[in-house]
């Protein structure tokens with residue numbers, strides 16, 4: 001017998017226009033549906049007997065009937081396999097649940113809320129599960145036990161958090177591993193991982209946010225007598241990747257955009273990038289990062305820029321030059337804070353925040369200051385205007 005373990009498809013998820021741009025946000029939403037459609041094809045072409053979906057199949061209760069019908073039509077294309085699904089924190093079976101809006105295919109079995117069992121007798125398999133009916137489950141539940149029927153392949157399906165003590169059904173991976181099941185199929189964490197012997201997160205078939213780098217796909221499990229084979233099948237259309245790009249004071253928004261585009265082309269323009277900008281920007285002339293992102297999107301490169309550039313100036317020299325004026329006082333207040341930190345063990349995050357405050361403040365003050373290079377000309381102009 002062969003089954004797939006999938007989770008966290010989040011079908012119907014909308015991507016923020018502010019980070020993806022209108023067109024790509026729309027396209028990415030469609031890609032989640034396309035990947036589910038490809039998954040149905042995969043099941044048809046690879047002798048899959050059943051598919052376990054461990055929660056967050058739908059992204060929310062807000063899906064429209066039309067979209068649900070479209071998803072249901074994909075399920076109807078299954079020639080042999082059935083889907084056994086539990087609900088998770090994004091698609092709990094509440095009275096407003098999207099699952100209530102249409103009649104689902106006979107090939108889609110949605111487990112009722114709470115703990116229960118379903119037997120797939122053709123495959124001598126018994127599935128024990130817990131399905132959600134609320135958006136949070138801050139307390140652990142008693143781990144269900146396998147059925148006592150002998151000679152059965154025993155599966156446990158849960159939407160739970162075994163990595164942190166979160167509000168999403170925190171459970172202990174070792175306890176799950178020792179609960180007597182042949183395979184424990186988990187959902188909720190989007191990154192594929194084996195968290196204890198026989199306990200797996202399949203991860204989401206598509207990465208859903210900029211933090212979700214690495215390969216995404218699902219688990220495929222083959223069971224023949226005593227032989228077991230568990231493998232990860234990479235399946236996502238795109239990956240989120242990281243890039244670092246260096247900039248210099250004489251760069252323009254256009255030259256930076258070009259350099260990022262070249263870096264993305266070298267890596268693979270099909271993927272989505274978090275680009276960290278490093279280096280210095282010219283005093284008083286910070287680049288407009290959103291404009292650079294827009295420009296890249298227009299050229300069909302998708303990235304979110306993390307601006308780690310710093311202004312090009314020497315704080316100590318500026319302090320010396322501005323003794324007794326507002327700029328000097330402002331820098332002085334930061335230098336005093338720095339040396340006055342009593343235990344000297346200032347947190348990195350705190351230091352970084354103060355440094356940012358100093359740079360932003362200076363940026364504002366310096367942009368108000370009259371240019372010093374030719375003050376005479378500038379003053380004269382001012383008088384004339386006045």
Ligand SMILES: [Mn+2]
Pocket residue numbers: 055056088089090159187188189
């Ligand atoms: Mn979840």
